[in-house]
Amino acid sequence: MSVIFVLIMVSLVVASCFLGLFIWANKSGQYDDTVSPAIRMLFDDKKARKDKK
Template structure:
């Protein structure tokens, strides 16, 4: 029985350490994406047609 208590306490401590490391990483900016905004401008945006507009061809696929 005492072994189970030791394992539970140890696992809670380890989980708390990992949770603290995660919050530290988020707070210090480790997950900030600085690469994607500079590359995003190189891709074309897909233009969506408004409902009711278009060429009237219901079978045409959007490219």
């Protein structure tokens, strides 16, 4: 029965670490710009065509 308590405590520590990392990533601006990477892909193709001419 004591093994279950140890596993629960370890899982809570791991979950809190992941939650802390997620909050840190949000505060540091990791997920701020979700639109421009998709648009940037389209502009890279046009630049490659201009260089070939």
